[in-house]
Amino acid sequence: MRGRPLARTRTNSTPTGSGDPIIKYLAIGAFSVFVLILTATLWIISANIMDPPAPRSYHERQLELLETVVTQKPKSARAWADYARAYIAAKQYSQAARVLVRGEKIIGVATPELTLERARLSVARGDRAEGLKLVQNSIKVTTALRQKTIAELGAKGVTVDPRTVKGDEMASAGDLEGDLLAAEKQWPEAVKAYSIAVYEKPANADYLVKRGAVYIEMKEEKKAKADFEKALTYIPGFKPALSGLERIEKGSAQ
Amino acid sequence: MSDIHSETTPEMAVSSPSANPRQSSKRRSRLRVVLSVVLVILMLLLMTLVAFIVKLSTPVGAPKSSDTASGMQWVRSIYGWGKSEGQQLYGPSDVAFGPDGTIWVNDPQRWQLVGFNPDGSFKTIVHKGPGYMMPAAFDVSADNQIYIADFRSLKIRVFSADNKELRSWDTSLPTEVAVRGDRVLVGQRDGVAVYDTKGALIVKWGTRGRGKDQVDVVRGTAIGPDGTYYISDTQNHRVKAYTTDGKLKWVYPSEAQAKAMAAAAAKGGKSKKPFQIPAGMTFDSASRLLLVDPFEFKIMILDPASGKVVKTYGDYGETDGKFGYPTSIAYDPTRDWYAIADTANNRVQIVRLEGSGGSPLSAISRVSTGPVWVCAIPLILLLIAIVLAVLRRRRSKQTHRNQEPSGTSAD
Numbered sequence: 001m002r003g004r005p006l007a008r009t010r011t012n013s014t015p016t017g018s019g020d021p022i023i024k025y026l027a028i029g030a031f032s033v034f035v036l037i038l039t040a041t042l043w044i045i046s047a048n049i050m051d052p053p054a055p056r057s058y059h060e061r062q063l064e065l066l067e068t069v070v071t072q073k074p075k076s077a078r079a080w081a082d083y084a085r086a087y088i089a090a091k092q093y094s095q096a097a098r099v100l101v102r103g104e105k106i107i108g109v110a111t112p113e114l115t116l117e118r119a120r121l122s123v124a125r126g127d128r129a130e131g132l133k134l135v136q137n138s139i140k141v142t143t144a145l146r147q148k149t150i151a152e153l154g155a156k157g158v159t160v161d162p163r164t165v166k167g168d169e170m171a172s173a174g175d176l177e178g179d180l181l182a183a184e185k186q187w188p189e190a191v192k193a194y195s196i197a198v199y200e201k202p203a204n205a206d207y208l209v210k211r212g213a214v215y216i217e218m219k220e221e222k223k224a225k226a227d228f229e230k231a232l233t234y235i236p237g238f239k240p241a242l243s244g245l246e247r248i249e250k251g252s253a254q
Numbered sequence: 255m256s257d258i259h260s261e262t263t264p265e266m267a268v269s270s271p272s273a274n275p276r277q278s279s280k281r282r283s284r285l286r287v288v289l290s291v292v293l294v295i296l297m298l299l300l301m302t303l304v305a306f307i308v309k310l311s312t313p314v315g316a317p318k319s320s321d322t323a324s325g326m327q328w329v330r331s332i333y334g335w336g337k338s339e340g341q342q343l344y345g346p347s348d349v350a351f352g353p354d355g356t357i358w359v360n361d362p363q364r365w366q367l368v369g370f371n372p373d374g375s376f377k378t379i380v381h382k383g384p385g386y387m388m389p390a391a392f393d394v395s396a397d398n399q400i401y402i403a404d405f406r407s408l409k410i411r412v413f414s415a416d417n418k419e420l421r422s423w424d425t426s427l428p429t430e431v432a433v434r435g436d437r438v439l440v441g442q443r444d445g446v447a448v449y450d451t452k453g454a455l456i457v458k459w460g461t462r463g464r465g466k467d468q469v470d471v472v473r474g475t476a477i478g479p480d481g482t483y484y485i486s487d488t489q490n491h492r493v494k495a496y497t498t499d500g501k502l503k504w505v506y507p508s509e510a511q512a513k514a515m516a517a518a519a520a521k522g523g524k525s526k527k528p529f530q531i532p533a534g535m536t537f538d539s540a541s542r543l544l545l546v547d548p549f550e551f552k553i554m555i556l557d558p559a560s561g562k563v564v565k566t567y568g569d570y571g572e573t574d575g576k577f578g579y580p581t582s583i584a585y586d587p588t589r590d591w592y593a594i595a596d597t598a599n600n601r602v603q604i605v606r607l608e609g610s611g612g613s614p615l616s617a618i619s620r621v622s623t624g625p626v627w628v629c630a631i632p633l634i635l636l637l638i639a640i641v642l643a644v645l646r647r648r649r650s651k652q653t654h655r656n657q658e659p660s661g662t663s664a665d
Contacts, residue, residue: 020282026289031639033296038632040303046628049310054341055333056374058573059315061601064337090315 059090070099074106081113088117088124096121112142116173123180132180139173139196171200175207182210187218205231209240221248315574322575322605323567326553329591329604329620331574332357335368335376342600343368348391348430348534349595349602351586352415353398355619357593359602360389367392367400369415372589372620374604380417387411391441391582395433395451403428403440410440410453423453430486430534434477441472441485446496448483459500464490466505473581474535474545478558484543486532493532493545493561506561528554528563534582539590540611546594548579553594553607567607572599590616 044050055061066083073079080103087096100118104110110118119134150160174196181190194211201207212227225248231241313330322328334342348360355372366381367389380400388406395401399420400413410431411422430441437456438449445460446469460469474486474493482503483496492512495503507515512527519526530549537543543558551570554563568577578598585592590612594603 020286023282023285023289026286026293030289030293030296032636033293033300035632035636037296037300037303039629040300040307042628042631044303044307044310047311049307053375054335054337055313056330057313057315057317058331058599060313061331061333063314092314 059086062086063090070103077103077107077111077113080107081111081117084114084117085120088120091124093121093125096124112138112145112173113169115141116169116176119173119176123176128180128183132177135173135177135180139170139177142167142170142173166200168201171197171204171207174198174200175210178207178210178214182214185217187214190214191218203234205235205238205241208234209238209244212241212244216244216247216251221251224248317573317575321573323569325565325608326567326575327606328575329606330374331596332359332370332374332602332604333600335370343602344600345597346582346595346600346602347597348389348582349593350392350394350400350584351593352394352400353396355586355588356394356415357586357602357604358392358394358400359593359595360392362389365389367402367413370602372586378415378417380413380415382417382419390428391430393431393433396435399433399451401431401433401438403431405429410438410449412451421453423449425449430472430475432475432477434481437477437481439475439477439483439485441475442469443471445469446472446475446483446485446500448500457500459496466509467502469494473531473533476535476537476543478537478543479541482558484535484558486529486535486545488531488533491527491529491531493529493535493556495558495561504559504561506556533580534584534595536583536585536592538585538592538607538610539587539613540609542609542611544583544585544592546577546580546583548581548597551577551580553577553580553583553592553605555607574603575605577603585610587612588616589619591620 052060055064063083063086066079066086069079070076070083080099084096084099084103087093087099096117100114100121103114107114115134115138119131119138122128122134123131146162146165150162150165153160174193178190178193178197181193191211191214194207194214197204197207198211208227208231212224212231215221215224215227225245228241228244228248231238235241317328319327332343343359343361344363346359347362350358352358352369356377357370357372357374359368359370360366361368364381365384365386365388366379368379369377371377385406387402387404387409389402390405391403393401398415400415402411402413403425404411404422405428408424408427409422410425410428412420414420425440425442425447426445427443428440429443432439432441433451436451438451438453440447440449442460444462445458447458448456450456460467462468462470464470468490469485469487470489471487472485473488474484476484478484478495481498483498483500485494485496487494487505492505492507494505497503507528515527529545529547532545532547535543535545537558541558542564543556543561545554545556546552547554550566552566552568555565555567556562557564568575568580570576570578572578577594577596579596580594581597582595583592590610591604591606592610594605596603
């Protein structure tokens with residue numbers, strides 16, 4: 001009879017429950033996961049992935065170069081805008097937002113360049129309405145700044161023909177506004193926006209092709225054809241322009 | 255995990271307050287809950303850590319498969335070996351793999367070759383001072399010796415991977431070099447020469463010109479698995495194959511083919527010459543002949559029996575997976591990937607191509623780039639812990655078996 005208590009003690013075991021198979025499995029599981037965590041931590045430390053010594057992709061390379069540029073030219077809105085745009089292109093939206101905040105803080109004002117990048121960021125994050133508002137604001141501010149500069153120069157006796165004051169920034173803003181309006185099928189407004197881009201950079205085949213495509217939607221084939229043909233004079237054999245002309249031909253054949 | 259209480263005497267078990275079954279059951283369930291919570295927390299921690307590793311080890315803006323040519327997979331780009339301007343690659347024009355997977359790249363502006371580990375990290379530099387040699391092209395042999403076409407002193411120089419010059423010999427205007435087995439194929443501006451690995455001339459042919467038996471700058475060389483010599487006759491816009499004794503096997507496009515293509519193109523047909531300036535070439539595990547054409551911005555797969563283009567990959571661009579005047583290509587059979595000297599983009603791109611004939615084991619080699627050895631430390635500890643637990647359990651079972659008869663006899 002004295003053998004019985006011994007058997008009972010072994011199976012029930014025990015205040016700590018060390019004989020309980022579920023507890024055993026849980027303990028083994030926890031220990032194994034702990035070992036895996038240790039493995040992963042060691043790998044992170046030894047692989048130095050927190051701070052790779054050299055860029056590993058085109059975007060990393062661009063970001064590194066642009067970080068250098070903003071360090072060297074902290075007051076350049078263009079440099080901050082380029083840096084933010086590189087983050088947007090790399091789909092690093094939070095970083096892009098941080099760069100824009102840093103830029104605005106250092107420059108002290110939301111310049112049209114930075115506003116344009118904010119618009120791009122909003123569009124990239126899916127907020128097209130906010131993007132459109134910002135890009136229109138950027139165009140408005142740029143126009144006002146230009147007028148102010150021309151007036152100031154005029155006051156100093158320097159006459160400037162407003163038609164000669166052009167820039168990539170405004171062209172880019174017109175292009176983005178055109179894209180957003182075209183996506184909403186607001187064709188006449190889109191043409192107006194693309195026309196800003198074409199006015200600023202008349203030799204840009206992309207802008208001409210985009211405006212031509214909108215003209216097709218508006219059934220203004222003659223104007224569309226003129227845009228596509230002009231694009232082809234800048235880039236002979238430019239595929240989007242050729243396919244635009246093909247569309248017009250097909251349309252008129254039907 | 256051994257049961258220390260199993261050795262408790264019945265008297266002790268009865269007298270101990272913890273032996274109360276209700277109490278012990280309560281403690282057990284509490285312990286189960288605590289361990290379950292710990293396990294869940296550790297699992298969450300592990301998942302977070304894995305997600306963190308994946309995020310950090312994926313380069314920012316890495317292209318999706320849809321961003322690159324169909325059938326081509328981008329692995330990584332190598333831009334340099336540090337963050338300073340002097341540590342960036344500048345117009346690399348040749349690339350080769352060492353037998354240990356080292357990615358060797360020439361840095362001709364700085365008179366050196368730079369070696370990178372398969373994970374893209376810096377390994378070493380082969381350099382003998384400014385102006386010593388102009389490594390226009392190079393190749394690495396199976397015994398890890400680097401054969402450099404030194405265009406400055408018109409020599410082939412052989413280096414070890416640890417920067418020791420082993421030997422050198424004179425040659426005429428070397429523009430490219432390929433090594434396979436005991437043969438060193440040297441492409442020149444005005445011909446082709448084959449040496450043994452000690453530098454003894456075996457055969458030499460060609461003069462500079464446009465004729466069938468002439469060449470005009472050989473910017474690509476490869477030795478086929480059967481010993482056939484392949485060259486890019488770069489400025490004549492054609493590719494040629496020669497037998498081991500230097501007899502022309504084929505030329506593509508031939509003069510007649512080139513004329514027919516030009517005539518067809520003039521008539522508005524779509525036919526055009528296959529190459530603009532064919533450059534670096536290599537063979538892969540599927541015995542395919544691969545070529546890069548800088549002006550086509552493409553990797554081309556050629557039929558080794560005729561030189562005809564079977565397939566092309568790539569397009570012009572600055573982003574990853576695109577090319578800006580690629581001038582050289584090399585293949586690493588162990589990891590089943592290709593390195594391309596993307597000259598105008600100042601980088602080397604590592605890509606994989608479909609149908610390369612790589613072994614399934616190459617996937618393991620690719621994954622094991624980087625400090626995988628550190629992962630072994632905790633895993634070895636885990637293994638030791640398991641072994642110890644098993645041994646202890648066996649010992650404890652043995653003790654029980656030994657104790658049971660004595661317990662019965664005490665009864």
